[in-house]
Amino acid sequence: METTSPQVDEAAQLEFDRCYTAVQSRDRRFDGVFYTAVRTTGIYCRPSCPARTPAPANVTFHRTAAAAQGAGYRACKRCLPDATPGSPDWNVAATVAGRAMRLISDGVVDREGVEGLATRLGYTSRHLSRLLTAELGAGPLALARTQRAQTARALVESTDLTLTDVAFAAGFSSVRQFNDTMQEVYAASPSELRGRRASSGASAGGIQLRIAVRTPFRGSALLRFLADRAIPGIEVAEVDADGSGWYARTLDLPHGPGTARVELADVAGAGTSYVPLRLALEDLRDTAAAVARMRVLLDADADPVAVDAHLGADPALAPLVEARPGLRVPGHVAGSEIAVRAVLGQQVTVVAARTAAARLVASHGRPVTTTVDGLTHLFPDAATVAAMDPTDFRMPRARGRALIGLAAALADGDLVLDRGPDRGEVRERLLALPGIGPWTADYIALRALGHPDIWLPTDVGVRNGLAALPAGAAADPATWAPWRSYALLHLWTSLSASLEG
Numbered sequence: 001m002e003t004t005s006p007q008v009d010e011a012a013q014l015e016f017d018r019c020y021t022a023v024q025s026r027d028r029r030f031d032g033v034f035y036t037a038v039r040t041t042g043i044y045c046r047p048s049c050p051a052r053t054p055a056p057a058n059v060t061f062h063r064t065a066a067a068a069q070g071a072g073y074r075a076c077k078r079c080l081p082d083a084t085p086g087s088p089d090w091n092v093a094a095t096v097a098g099r100a101m102r103l104i105s106d107g108v109v110d111r112e113g114v115e116g117l118a119t120r121l122g123y124t125s126r127h128l129s130r131l132l133t134a135e136l137g138a139g140p141l142a143l144a145r146t147q148r149a150q151t152a153r154a155l156v157e158s159t160d161l162t163l164t165d166v167a168f169a170a171g172f173s174s175v176r177q178f179n180d181t182m183q184e185v186y187a188a189s190p191s192e193l194r195g196r197r198a199s200s201g202a203s204a205g206g207i208q209l210r211i212a213v214r215t216p217f218r219g220s221a222l223l224r225f226l227a228d229r230a231i232p233g234i235e236v237a238e239v240d241a242d243g244s245g246w247y248a249r250t251l252d253l254p255h256g257p258g259t260a261r262v263e264l265a266d267v268a269g270a271g272t273s274y275v276p277l278r279l280a281l282e283d284l285r286d287t288a289a290a291v292a293r294m295r296v297l298l299d300a301d302a303d304p305v306a307v308d309a310h311l312g313a314d315p316a317l318a319p320l321v322e323a324r325p326g327l328r329v330p331g332h333v334a335g336s337e338i339a340v341r342a343v344l345g346q347q348v349t350v351v352a353a354r355t356a357a358a359r360l361v362a363s364h365g366r367p368v369t370t371t372v373d374g375l376t377h378l379f380p381d382a383a384t385v386a387a388m389d390p391t392d393f394r395m396p397r398a399r400g401r402a403l404i405g406l407a408a409a410l411a412d413g414d415l416v417l418d419r420g421p422d423r424g425e426v427r428e429r430l431l432a433l434p435g436i437g438p439w440t441a442d443y444i445a446l447r448a449l450g451h452p453d454i455w456l457p458t459d460v461g462v463r464n465g466l467a468a469l470p471a472g473a474a475a476d477p478a479t480w481a482p483w484r485s486y487a488l489l490h491l492w493t494s495l496s497a498s499l500e501g
Contacts, residue, residue, distance in 0.1 A: 014034055014061045014062075014063065016056075016061065019034055019036070019047070019061045020056055020059065022047045023036050023047050023049075023053060023059070024053050026047065026048045026049070026050065027047060027048065028047075028048040028270065028271040028272055029214070029270055029271075029303070029305050030046075030047040030048070031046040031047060031048050031081075031084040031085070031214075031272055032046070032084040032085045032086055032087050032088075032214075032301075033047075033087050033088070033089065034047065034061050034062065034063060034087075035047075035061065035062045035063075035064070035065055035067075035068045035081055036049070036054075036059060036060075036061060037059065037060045037061070037062055037068050037071060037073045038054045038058055038059060038073075039058045039059075039060070040054070040058045041054075042072070042073055042074065043073055043074055043075065043076045044062065044065070044068035044069075044073040044074070044075060044076065044081060045076040045078075045079050045081050046076075046079045046080075046081040046084050048079065048271075048272075049076060049078060049079035049081075050078065050079065051076070051078055051079070062137050063087075063135070063136050063137050064087075064136045064137055064138055064143065064146070065081060065082055065146050065150070066136070066137070066138035066142040066143045066145070066146035067136060067137025067138045067142075068081075069138075069142070069145075069146060069184075069185055070137065070138050070142050071137075074184070074185055074186060074187045075185060075186050077186070077188075082146075082149070082150040082153060082185075083150075083154075083212055084212060084272060085212045085213060085214050085272065085300055085301050086101070086105065086295070086300075086301040087301070088214070088301055088302060088303035088306070090102075090136075091301035091302070091450070092302075092450065092452040094422065094423050094424075094451075095135070096121060096123070096128070096131050096132075096135075097131065097132055097135040097136055099121060099419060099420050099421070099422075100117065100121060100128065100131075100132055100140065100143075100420075101136070101143070102292075102296075102419040102420070102450075103117055103120060103121075103418065103419065103420050104117065104140060104143050104144050104147055105147060105288070105292040105295070106288075106289050106292045106293065106418070106419075107147075107171060107254070107286075107288045107289040107292065108120065108420075109140055109141070109143075109144035110144060110148065110171035110285075110288070111254055114128070114129070114140045114141060117140055118140075120416070120418070120420040120421075121420055122421075125140075128140060144171075145181060146185070147171075147288065148170045148171045148172055148181070148288070149170075149181050149182060149185045149186070151169070151170040151171065151287060151288045151291070152166055152167065152169075152170035152172070152178060152181075152182060152190070153182070153186065153193060154209055154210075155169055155170060155207070155209075155287065156182075156190050156193045156194050157193055157194070158208060158209055158210070159207050159208065159209075161207070161284070163175070163178075163190045163191070163194070165284055166178070166190065167190075168284060168285055169284035169285060169287040169288075170287065170288065171285065171288055178190065206261075206278045206279055206280040206371070207278065207279045207280075207281070207287065208276070208277070208278050209276075209277045209278075209279065209291065210274035210275065210276060210277060211262070211274065211275040211277050211291065211294060211295055211298060211300050212272055212273075212274055212300070213267075213272070213273055213274070213275055213298065213300045214270075214271075214272060214300075214301075214302065214303060214304055214305070215267045215268070215269055215270060215271050215272065215273045215304065215326060216266075216267060216268050216269060216270065216304050216305075216308075216325040216326030217266065217267040217273060217275075217304070217326045217328070218266055218324050218325065218326040218327045218328060219244065219264035219265045219266050219267065219275070220239075220242075220243030220244060220264065220265065220266050221243075221324055221327055221328070221489075221493050222264055222298065222299075222327075222328050222330055223237065223239055223243070223244070223245050223246075223247055223264040224239060224243070224493075224496060225330050225489075225492075225493070226247045226297075226330060227239050227245075227247065228350060228354075228496075229350060229353075229354055230247070230249075230354070231341075231354060231357045231358050231361055231379075232358045232361070232362075232374065233358065233361040233362060233365060233374070233375070233376045233377040234249055234250050234361055234365065234375065234377055234378065234379050235247070235248070235249040235250075235375075236248045236249070236372060236373070236374040236375055242265075243265075243266065244263075244264060244265035244266070245263075245264060245265075246261055246262065246263045246264065247261070247262055247264060248260065248261035248262075248372050248375060249333070249375065250368060250370065250375050250377065250378050250379075251286075251290055251293065251333055251378075252334060252366075252378045252379065252381070253281070253282075253283070253286035253289050253290055254285075254286060254289055255282070255283035255285050255286050256281070256282030256283040256286065257282055257366075257368045257378055258279060258280060258281040258282060258286055258290055259279070259280045259370045259371070259372055259375055260277060260278070260279055260290055260293075260294050260333075261277070261278045261372065262275050262276065262277050262278075262294060262298065263275065263276045264298075266326075267326070268325070268326075270305050275298060275300070277291070277294060279291075280370065280371055280372075293333040293334075294333065296331040296332065296333065296419075296450060297330065297331045297332060297333050298328065298330075298331070299328035299329050299330065299331055299450070302328055302329070304325065304326040304327075304328075307483045307486045308321050308325050308326070310480075310483055311480060311483055311486060311487055311490070314475075314476075314479060314480065315473055315474075316469050316470070316473035316474065316475040316476075317469075317475075317480070317487060317490060319470065320490040320491070320493075320494050321490065323494075324490065324493060327486060327489055327490060327493060328489070329446065329450075329452070329485045329486055329488075329489050330447065330489075331447060331448075331450050332447045332448055334379065335410075335416075335417025335418055335419075335444070335448035335449070336381065336382045336407075336410045336417060337379045338417075338444060338447045338448045339406055339410065339417060339444050339448060340357075340360075340379075340380075340382075340385055340403065340406070340407060341353065341357050342440050342443045342444050342447075343399065343402060343403045343406060343435070343436070343440060344356045344357050344360070344395075344403070345443075346399060346439070346440060356393070356394065356395065359394070360380060360385075360393075361377050361379060361380065362377070363392075364380040364384050364385070364388070365377030365378055365379060365380050366378040366380070366381075381411075382407045382408075382410035382411040383407075383411040384407075385403065385404065385407035386404055386407035386408040386410075386411045388404060390403075390404060398435060399435060401434065401435065402433070402434055402435020402436060403435075405433050405434055405435065406430075406433055406435075406436060409429070409433060414429070415429050415430065415433075417444065417448045417449065419448075419449055419450060423445060423449050423451055426444075426445070426449060427441050427442070427445060430444060438458070439456055439458055439459065442454050442455075442456055443456065446485055446488075451485060452482060452483055452484075452485050452486070453481050453482040453483065453484045453485060454484060454485045454488065455477055455480075455484040455485075455487075455488060456488060457477075459488075461491065461492050461495060462488060462491055462492070464495055465490075465491025465492060465494055465495055466491065468494060468495065
């Protein structure tokens with residue numbers, strides 16, 4: 001189904017006239033969707049770069065920053081194209097390229113190499129390289145290298161970490177590789193880039209960064225959703241009178257535990273804004289993974305203008321979209337955690353599900369020491385839950401067995417929820433597990449896999465939300481595809497708002 005979107009569609013990827021028009025208008029909605037390279041200067045920019053528009057004969061367009069760098073261009077020092085949000089195209093895509101990009105951003109290539117990435121996706125490394133080069137203009141190594149460079153630049157310019165610490169935190173294997181890459185990509189040494197840093201970026205035991213998001217951004221609704229479901233011990237949230245505030249949680253990262261704290265508020269208008277993020281990590285090598293997982297949690301790569309334009313065209317949803325532009329679908333930092341929480345939430349209220357999860361954390365979570373009051377544990381891993389007895393849960397025995405069976409499949413690797421596998425295959429494997437029905441499987445897809453088109457027709461909140469739509473509004477959820485996940489959040493959020501009012 002065709003949707004109104006600023007993105008370059010698949011049938012005409014990087015069609016020249018359309019891209020050049022976006023560059024002429026400096027349309028910020030295209031930032032991250034493609035990159036503009038200028039032959040005469042040897043640099044690449046975001047489409048909204050304030051510099052004078054180059055002549056058409058001097059311009060080429062690239063799907064990724066890695067592709068532009070691979071063609072010999074370096075990042076513009078004026079518009080900082082590497083600081084733009086990721087493309088909403090590959091963020092929601094269920095294609096191999098989309099899944100690969102999500103895993104690369106989580107640092108899989110840095111930790112497991114190209115072979116590890118290919119294995120997760122079910123391809124040989126050679127075939128995967130061909131697929132990514134054809135789709136994105138660069139292979140997995142080049143894409144990972146660009147990811148490392150972007151992380152390093154953010155750390156160099158916004159923290160007081162030593163440059164050696166920055167190199168390894170960003171995933172480089174040596175300081176020399178770090179220096180060479182930064183010089184090649186940015187035409188500046190790390191020391192030269194450091195001159196632009198903000199002071200005290202790494203003070204108070206943390207690393208202060210920013211997460212780029214497309215706007216409008218309904219941070220207040222996202223914060224309320226997370227706060228209502230926050231589990232004591234692993235999550236803390238504070239909501240101010242105006243709806244803004246902060247959310248913090250523990251993270252179980254590849255090299256050790258950590259904590260993340262984000263400040264959330266509403267941002268109006270189409271463009272790009274930033275969400276302040278503070279990380280406290282046991283191992284700096286987890287910086288990129290922590291940022292990637294928080295981006296997923298915030299649905300930071302969503303294209304709100306495209307989503308709102310499509311859903312707002314329906315008379316039934318138009319009042320909800322107008323009231324809360326830029327609404328996000330909350331993701332999650334760990335697929336196994338949200339899967340367990342989904343089963344705990346079967347056929348009970350949000351409060352009851354939160355209470356059950358809090359008991360699980362208190363009795364089986366891994367204690368950690370943090371600098372954030374209230375953050376005391378990591379959520380129990382799948383192997384820990386799988387080893388429990390069904391009678392350990394205050395729920396029907398059958399549901400306890402379903403929870404243990406789900407955890408066992410996750411612990412054994414039979415079920416993977418890291419956004420790498422095909423979404424359809426994940427759903428089939430979930431439904432094959434005893435006690436896992438369509439609501440649970442689809443809720444996991446909504447939160448863990450970032451599926452943009454989930455619809456939960458049996459959900460009580462969805463039914464109540466539909467019933468509360470204006471009289472005479474004929475709602476047809478089929479017409480809301482491919483953004484039904486966002487329609488679902490509008491319905492849920494409208495109920496919360498009416499209760500508060």
